[in-house]
Amino acid sequence: MKKIDNFVKHTFKNIPKEGKEDIIKSVSEALIEKVEDLIEKGLSEQEAIDKTVIEFGTVEDYFDNFQKLEKKKKRQKTINHYKNDLLFSVVGSLIIIAIVLFVNLTYAPSTLWFVIPSIAILYWPLAILYNLLNKKENKRGDKDE
Amino acid sequence: MINSDIIRGHLESVILKLIIEKDMYGYEISNCIAERTQDRFNIKEATLYSVIGRLQKKDLIAPYMGEKSHGGKRRYYKITPLGLAYYEQKLTEWTEIKDVLETLLEDKS
Known part of the structure; x- marks a missing residue:
């Protein structure tokens, strides 16, 4: 049954490492069961192996079903995460700007220097907004495919 | 052979149903599906596994090694209580979907 083992290893050689061993092991086992069944039905070993390999399908068939769904969920999660980040950054920068404004007005009301640190701090929420929009754009791109 | 997305979306339920009826091993399931649908639907083994x-990861079915009549061992799957509950839920869902589609697609008389 070495042929089956090799076939399965070859089929799944490019999948992510996580769970790879398990997948290869369980699929090989199942295919060998099938080959044995076919031999019992009267096929020669070679015929049985060929039939099994042909009928297996592709690695896309294996992952098609649920991988896509999971990917989608994961992306939604990242987007939600970024939304939280955005909220946090907006609130955070507003607080800092308020403090700077307060210090400015208390100690030197004649020169409005608080604008400069404020602009610098606004880059924080801006960067996160940029990331969020990027992710959303990616998501849309994937849908079109 | 049809390869419809609707069927694909309910493969979990189909396989659970077969395993509820009788403990089965992998190839037996695919055979059983082909037999019952009279080859109108063939599940690709890659998809099946x-x-x-x-299902196994979600603890809906549990594997065990069973003896075959002569010699070799088989990895059979049996249903778990969780799997049974999940199946019931999916079945209700399916009945609902079927009902909705029928209502929408059938001719109004």
Whole structure:
């Protein structure tokens, strides 16, 4: 049954490492069961192996079903995460700007220097907004495919 | 042979149903599906094993090694209580979907 083992290893050689061993092991086992069944039905070993390999399908068939769904969920999660980040950054920068404004007005009301640190701090929420929009754009791109 | 997305979306339920009826091993399931649908639907083995793997991960089915009549061992799958509950839920869902589609697609008389 070495042929089956090799076939399965070859089929799944490019999948992510996580769970790879398990997948290869369980699929090989199942295919060998099938080959044995076919031999019992009267096929020669070679015929049985060929039939099994042909009928297996592709690695896309294996992952098609649920991988896509999971990917989608994961992306939604990242987007939600970024939304939280955005909220946090907006609130955070507003607080800092308020403090700077307060210090400015208390100690030197004649020169409005608080604008400069404020602009610098606004880059924080801006960067996160940029990331969020990027992710959303990616998501849309994937849908079109 | 049809390869419809609707069927694909319910493969989990189909496989659970077969395993509820009788403990089965992988190839037996695919045989059983082909037999019952009279070859109108053939599940690709790659898809089948991926669904089985997922069901097992979610503890809906449990594998055990069973003896075959002569010699070799088989990895059989049996249903778990969780799997049974999940199946019931999916079945209700399916009945609902079927009902909705029928209502929408059938001719109004």
